[in-house]
Amino acid sequence: MASAAEIAKAYEAQDVRRRWLLSLPALLIIFFAAIGPLAIVLVYSFLEPGNYGDVIWKFSTDAWVSVVLERDIFDDTLSFADAHLSIFWRSLKLSLLTTLLTLLIGFPTAYFIATRREGTREIWLFLVTIPFWTNLLIRTFAIQEVIRSEGLLNSLLIWTGVIDQPLRILFTDTAVLIGMAYVYLPLMVLPLFASMEKIDFRLVEAGYDLYASRFQVLRRIIVPLVKPGIIAGSILVFIPSLGAYVTPRVLGGGRNLMVGNLIELQFGQGRNWPLGASLSMTLLAIVLIALMVYIRYAGSGERRHG
Amino acid sequence: MPDQPGSTAIDIVRVSKVFGAGADQVAALDAVSVAIRENEFFTLLGPSGCGKTTLLRLIAGFDFPTEGHILLHGADIGTLPPNKRPVNTVFQNYALFPHMTVAENIGFGLEMLNKPKAEITARVSQMLKLVRMEALAGRRTSQISGGQQQRVALARALAPQPKVLLLDEPLSALDYKLRKEMQIELKRLQNETGITFIFVTHDQEEALTMSDRIAVMSAGRILQIGSPRDIYDHPAERFVADFIGETNFLAGAVESLDGSRARVRLKSGAVLEAAVPEGFAPNGEATIVVRPEHARLAEGEGAALAGTVETIVYFGTDTHVHVRLDDGGAFTVRRQNSRGGEDVPAEGARVAIAIPGAAAQVLRD
Numbered sequence: 085m086a087s088a089a090e091i092a093k094a095y096e097a098q099d100v101r102r103r104w105l106l107s108l109p110a111l112l113i114i115f116f117a118a119i120g121p122l123a124i125v126l127v128y129s130f131l132e133p134g135n136y137g138d139v140i141w142k143f144s145t146d147a148w149v150s151v152v153l154e155r156d157i158f159d160d161t162l163s164f165a166d167a168h169l170s171i172f173w174r175s176l177k178l179s180l181l182t183t184l185l186t187l188l189i190g191f192p193t194a195y196f197i198a199t200r201r202e203g204t205r206e207i208w209l210f211l212v213t214i215p216f217w218t219n220l221l222i223r224t225f226a227i228q229e230v231i232r233s234e235g236l237l238n239s240l241l242i243w244t245g246v247i248d249q250p251l252r253i254l255f256t257d258t259a260v261l262i263g264m265a266y267v268y269l270p271l272m273v274l275p276l277f278a279s280m281e282k283i284d285f286r287l288v289e290a291g292y293d294l295y296a297s298r299f300q301v302l303r304r305i306i307v308p309l310v311k312p313g314i315i316a317g318s319i320l321v322f323i324p325s326l327g328a329y330v331t332p333r334v335l336g337g338g339r340n341l342m343v344g345n346l347i348e349l350q351f352g353q354g355r356n357w358p359l360g361a362s363l364s365m366t367l368l369a370i371v372l373i374a375l376m377v378y379i380r381y382a383g384s385g386e387r388r389h390g
Numbered sequence: 391m392p393d394q395p396g397s398t399a400i401d402i403v404r405v406s407k408v409f410g411a412g413a414d415q416v417a418a419l420d421a422v423s424v425a426i427r428e429n430e431f432f433t434l435l436g437p438s439g440c441g442k443t444t445l446l447r448l449i450a451g452f453d454f455p456t457e458g459h460i461l462l463h464g465a466d467i468g469t470l471p472p473n474k475r476p477v478n479t480v481f482q483n484y485a486l487f488p489h490m491t492v493a494e495n496i497g498f499g500l501e502m503l504n505k506p507k508a509e510i511t512a513r514v515s516q517m518l519k520l521v522r523m524e525a526l527a528g529r530r531t532s533q534i535s536g537g538q539q540q541r542v543a544l545a546r547a548l549a550p551q552p553k554v555l556l557l558d559e560p561l562s563a564l565d566y567k568l569r570k571e572m573q574i575e576l577k578r579l580q581n582e583t584g585i586t587f588i589f590v591t592h593d594q595e596e597a598l599t600m601s602d603r604i605a606v607m608s609a610g611r612i613l614q615i616g617s618p619r620d621i622y623d624h625p626a627e628r629f630v631a632d633f634i635g636e637t638n639f640l641a642g643a644v645e646s647l648d649g650s651r652a653r654v655r656l657k658s659g660a661v662l663e664a665a666v667p668e669g670f671a672p673n674g675e676a677t678i679v680v681r682p683e684h685a686r687l688a689e690g691e692g693a694a695l696a697g698t699v700e701t702i703v704y705f706g707t708d709t710h711v712h713v714r715l716d717d718g719g720a721f722t723v724r725r726q727n728s729r730g731g732e733d734v735p736a737e738g739a740r741v742a743i744a745i746p747g748a749a750a751q752v753l754r755d
Contacts, residue, residue, distance in 0.1 A: 289452050290485040292472040294499035295550065304498075308489040 122368075129361035137355045147358035151366055168346070168363075175343040176370075178260055178332075179325035183272075185265040186321050187314065190272035194313075195306075197273075198280035212273050220267065224334045227263050228254060231335075255337030263331040268324060272317040279313030280306075311381075319378045323371050343367050398463075399554055399586040400426040400449060405458030405468075407444050418444040420610040421458070426554075426588060427603075431580050433589045435597040436607035437633070442590045445607075446556050449588065450479045462553060473502070478547035479556040483563065484539045486531040492542050493518065493527040499550035517545040520579065537568045544576075548583060557589045561596065573600055594634045598622060606630045623681075626667035626754045631679045638680045638721045640695075644672040644752070652752055654678055657717050660694040664750035677753045682724035684749035687711065687735065693742035695721060699735050709734055713741060 129147050131139040154165040197208040230236045231253040238250040253259050291301040329344030350360030407419040419441045426432045434442035447453045449460060451472030460468040467475050486495050496517050500510045518524045521541035526534055547555055561569045577600055580587050591597055597604050598618040605615045614626045625631035642654040652666045664678055697715040711723045735741050
């Protein structure tokens with residue numbers, strides 16, 4: 085006869101087996117879709133490039149060194165890789181500007197939607213998501229049409245007499261900024277709306293009642309309450325902006341590279357897979373740092389409310 | 391205008407408020423006029439949808455009147471935004487700022503008024519003391535109980551020393567015992583601060599126990615304004631009599647009118663002396679109200695009314711005797727219970743009901 089303790093132990097073991105079995109699909113997906121590929125990229129970043137792409141299985145830190153440093157081909161001295169650094173800087177700058185621009189446009193948009201009556205609110209939200217239905221490439225080329233020298237924007241500005249020479253926007257950083265802000269705007273509006281919707285608007289009335297002006301109500305009551313949404317939206321816009329590839333390619337004209345384009349170049353014409361891999365890992369590290377900042381801020385935000 | 395006691399603090403002059411447009415129009419207030427005095431505890435009493443909260447929001451400035459004027463010490467404030475009115479509100483759900491501490495909440499109004507830091511600190515601690523919340527100054531508003539939130543809301547609204555404090559059903563979220571405590575607390579605060587309180591409630595008991603004067607509202611109109619005793623003892627309209635307390639309605643005819651008194655012949659043939667409301671125009675028919683505790687069960691026949699006891703309900707402090715009158719109507723008599731007890735009639739017994747001269751009141755409608 086098995087003792088009660090043995091039976092309990094057997095059940096427990098069965099429980100553990102079942103738990104693992106049930107989480108197996110998730111574990112498989114995480115391994116094959118996330119950890120596995122990432123590991124490959126990491127390994128490749130420590131190899132030597134082959135002549136026609138691919139890699140030579142020989143350990144090397146050259147790729148990592150050349151992320152930030154440049155080896156002079158004549159005297160072998162190392163100097164900062166200005167090209168890479170300026171591309172990283174441009175990516176960072178454009179992503180931050182995109183985040184700021186989408187926040188500036190998205191905040192009043194989300195506020196407008198959140199203050200509509202129920203029923204009409206859903207219609208506005210639906211309208212915000214409509215651009216998602218069109219392919220990104222097509223939308224980006226559409227923006228190209230709008231902002232090119234003989235495009236809609238310039239024609240309109242000349243016709244209204246604001247300017248008399250067409251503005252050169254296309255193939256500049258401004259074009260990339262406009263494009264990215266347009267593409268990622270819904271990602272800002274939706275989380276902002278989600279946290280604005282939860283605001284008890286009697287708090288706004290209480291603010292006015294206690295002598296706050298409109299601006300003070302915005303700064304002292306609405307913004308602190310919407311902070312989780314602002315952080316979430318900023319992260320949702322900042323991260324894909326940093327890795328953006330299609331928009332800077334089409335609107336930046338190939339001269340104003342961003343990190344995404346630089347990485348693509350290494351796997352394509354550059355035939356330097358290890359460098360591409362190490363650049364990818366660098367980008368990932370920047371994103372991780374951004375996320376950690378987010379978690380810290382969001383965490384403290386929760387505590388403030390809780 | 392000087393703030394002498396008895397002068398008018400808030401003057402509502404023929405204020406109407408219409409919500410919506412076209413076919414969806416809803417008149418929330420219909421030419422309401424009322425003068426609320428300095429240092430008064432004034433209550434707007436009525437069922438939900440009667441317009442009492444709308445009127446409060448118009449005074450606060452969250453909505454603007456469609457017609458009419460709102461005067462504060464003689465100056466028209468009806469079109470000013472809420473942050474320009476020296477009037478503060480205690481909200482029904484308190485509406486405390488969840489991202490601020492108790493002390494920050496209380497100091498918010500003063501901060502918005504650009505008061506110096508030292509003054510804000512002093513005033514906040516004074517307010518904390520007034521509502522007995524000193525120990526919890528640093529807490530988040532989500533970390534304190536409903537009754538404490540209520541106190542913070544009061545302190546926050548009182549801190550900027552408003553001319554008038556508006557209270558929108560502030561006690562409705564509290565349980566019975568806490569509500570009783572806060573009623574006393576509110577009266578104390580009003581006495582100590584000397585600020586005019588305008589209190590909105592649908593709870594007639596709350597209105598009767600706390601107010602200096604009550605305005606009873608229904609369907610966007612004020613039906614009667616008076617002291618609690620006035621409203622209770624001398625309801626002018628059927629709605630007022632019915633909404634506040636329990637009442638017996640009797641049909642009769644006015645035989646003669648002499649100033650504020652009338653002789654009324656009831657259907658049973660008995661003749662009663664009754665008080666008459668202001669502006670009463672006799673047109674033969676009249677409704678008379680008698681509060682259950684003002685009528686007495688009398689011995690034998692010959693009293694005003696006669697009938698048969700239907701049910702007897704015991705309430706602890708008193709007993710309700712429901713009588714079916716001989717003319718078919720119903721009448722309730724309330725008797726105070728006492729130790730040893732007078733004898734209560736049995737169900738089915740014949741009883742007579744006596745109505746003292748001061749107990750009967752003729753309604754206007």
